[in-house]
Amino acid sequence: MNFVEGQTVGIDLGTSTTTVSQLDSQGEPAVLLNAAGEAFTPSVVILGDEGRVTVGPSGNWMNAADPERVIVGVKRQMGNAEYVKQVAGRALNAEFLSALVLMKVKQDAERSIGAIRNAVITVPYYFNDPCRRATMNAGQIAGLNVIDLLNEPTAATLAYAWTQGELGKAERQERERTILVYDLGGGTFDVTVVRYSNSHFRVIATDGDTFLGGLDWTRRLVNHVAELFKLTFRMDPREEGRARLALTEECDEAKRLLSQNVESVHEFQFRDKKLKWGITRGEFEKLTADLLQRTRDTTEFVMDAAEVDPQTLDDIVLIGGSTYMPMVHNMLFKLCGRKPSMVLDPQKAVAQGAAIHAAILEARHGGGRSKQSQAVLQRLASVTSTDVNSHSLGIEITEPGQPDKKRNHIMIPRNTALPTQKEQRFVTNLANPQGIKVRLLEGEARDAAACTFIGDFRITGLPPNLPVGSPVEVVYRYGENRSLEVRARELTGNNQAKVEIRWTEGAHSVSVDQSKQLMADYRVD
Numbered sequence: 001m002n003f004v005e006g007q008t009v010g011i012d013l014g015t016s017t018t019t020v021s022q023l024d025s026q027g028e029p030a031v032l033l034n035a036a037g038e039a040f041t042p043s044v045v046i047l048g049d050e051g052r053v054t055v056g057p058s059g060n061w062m063n064a065a066d067p068e069r070v071i072v073g074v075k076r077q078m079g080n081a082e083y084v085k086q087v088a089g090r091a092l093n094a095e096f097l098s099a100l101v102l103m104k105v106k107q108d109a110e111r112s113i114g115a116i117r118n119a120v121i122t123v124p125y126y127f128n129d130p131c132r133r134a135t136m137n138a139g140q141i142a143g144l145n146v147i148d149l150l151n152e153p154t155a156a157t158l159a160y161a162w163t164q165g166e167l168g169k170a171e172r173q174e175r176e177r178t179i180l181v182y183d184l185g186g187g188t189f190d191v192t193v194v195r196y197s198n199s200h201f202r203v204i205a206t207d208g209d210t211f212l213g214g215l216d217w218t219r220r221l222v223n224h225v226a227e228l229f230k231l232t233f234r235m236d237p238r239e240e241g242r243a244r245l246a247l248t249e250e251c252d253e254a255k256r257l258l259s260q261n262v263e264s265v266h267e268f269q270f271r272d273k274k275l276k277w278g279i280t281r282g283e284f285e286k287l288t289a290d291l292l293q294r295t296r297d298t299t300e301f302v303m304d305a306a307e308v309d310p311q312t313l314d315d316i317v318l319i320g321g322s323t324y325m326p327m328v329h330n331m332l333f334k335l336c337g338r339k340p341s342m343v344l345d346p347q348k349a350v351a352q353g354a355a356i357h358a359a360i361l362e363a364r365h366g367g368g369r370s371k372q373s374q375a376v377l378q379r380l381a382s383v384t385s386t387d388v389n390s391h392s393l394g395i396e397i398t399e400p401g402q403p404d405k406k407r408n409h410i411m412i413p414r415n416t417a418l419p420t421q422k423e424q425r426f427v428t429n430l431a432n433p434q435g436i437k438v439r440l441l442e443g444e445a446r447d448a449a450a451c452t453f454i455g456d457f458r459i460t461g462l463p464p465n466l467p468v469g470s471p472v473e474v475v476y477r478y479g480e481n482r483s484l485e486v487r488a489r490e491l492t493g494n495n496q497a498k499v500e501i502r503w504t505e506g507a508h509s510v511s512v513d514q515s516k517q518l519m520a521d522y523r524v525d
Contacts, residue, residue, distance in 0.1 A: 001365050004145050006117025010354025015075040015187025018043050020109045021355035029352035034108040043101050045071040047087045051522045055104035067241025076187045079130030095134045096515045099141035103524045119144045120358040122350050124188040125151040125390050126208030129454045141515040153181035153192035155353025156319040166198045168379035177314040185320035187213040191299045193306035201385035205306035205415045207298050214322035220288050221251040229275050237270040259324045285327045310336035319349045388415045396439040396448045398429050406448035408441050411476045421477040427469045435460045438488045455501050463493040
């Protein structure tokens with residue numbers, strides 16, 4: 001891990017909003033305000049002409065923007081090689097679009113603290129390897145030295161322990177606490193069980209859904225109102241881009257109001273027709289009951305995997321703006337028998353935890369610049385953590401007697417404490433092969449095609465006339481920094497090959513350099 005000269009910050013790169021934080025001179029994780037004086041910058045990108053880009057628009061921007069050039073929810077597309085936005089003859093991928101958001105918040109934060117060079121960026125725990133690599137690349141494209149990617153529930157736990165006055169306090173008794181972190185953001189959902197003391201954090205189990213978040217609650221309401229409009233006027237506002245954006249904005253506002261009030265009344269106009277509509281909190285909860293149930297199912301699964309009785313939890317920590325919905329609080333109270341904690345700001349906690357983690361890394365490895373007091377840095381330097389893998393890791397094998405059927409053989413099950421190493425022997429299924437190909441997979445499905453392909457390599461120079469059933473040993477290692485190292489050795493002739501996969505390498509490394517060059521043609525406002 002290398003720091004470069006300059007400021008170091010923590011960034012919560014969210015689906016709906018993005019936030020920057022840094023430990024101040026008093027050792028408190030302070031959120032840095034954007035150019036508009038606000039803590040949260042909407043993760044909305046509007047691509048204008050001649051390379052002009054507006055990020056986090058304010059005011060009545062929907063009337064001026066071309067709906068085809070408005071990008072929302074791009075975080076859900078991270079790691080998706082098929083996602084491309086064609087604008088002015090250029091193909092912009094999710095990494096580049098996320099880099100524009102990071103560039104904006106970086107520029108704004110630099111107004112108050114000076115040049116930012118190093119950053120910890122947070123990701124959902126359930127992000128797979130391509131999603132994490134894409135996030136790392138986005139930071140690099142934006143001109144950041146990404147010193148670490150931090151799981152959002154871990155960030156929240158750091159912020160929680162800091163708020164409780166426990167983090168790094170050697171004089172306090174080493175009592176372990178067990179908390180459940182329920183993270184329902186704008187576009188993604190994670191739930192994690194964490195055990196921590198004042199000097200160590202240990203993730204026990206995690207699970208989630210990268211396509212479940214507040215956007216889905218809003219879209220459910222959008223569809224409800226659009227169907228009312230169709231029924232009344234025989235017109236569908238979803239079919240016109242600007243009207244769809246306006247209706248989404250109105251429904252998002254209704255959703256927020258229902259967190260405070262039992263009813264919300266609105267008026268929506270499309271073309272020359274105007275619909276007055278309203279919805280009660282109870283109706284909204286019925287309309288989205290299946291979405292909430294998905295989060296409950298995941299929560300129960302994680303507690304079962306962690307072998308934790310919900311009644312024994314020390315606390316339930318909420319993060320993500322969507323946790324303001326009363327239905328979330330009520331569901332967790334019924335499930336766990338206790339009210340969720342409100343000691344953290346759900347929208348700031350992840351960025352604040354990222355800032356604390358950045359300071360820990362500075363204290364441990366020596367940063368480019370620290371304005372925190374030496375007492376704070378010494379306090380943080382002793383804090384350690386143990387993570388688990390959120391997805392199983394395995395290799396592709398051929399089903400016995402079915403040469404055309406490929407199966408995922410899991411070697412490192414999800415929720416395994418890191419670092420870990422597993423060894424296993426396999427046998428060849430062809431006579432006299434010219435080489436042995438090892439394909440690495442990530443995922444839980446038995447069908448190899450349903451898993452995420454993360455890399456491959458080939459053993460060559462095999463002995464002639466190698467018979468079917470010749471032994472091959474595979475060693476799979478997953479490190480603390482989530483680097484993968486896989487070795488395979490054909491035991492008859494003792495031929496070996498290996499591959500190592502890191503966030504900063506792999507399929508997207510070439511596009512990072514190209515995207516950095518492309519970034520010079522864009523002006524971010």
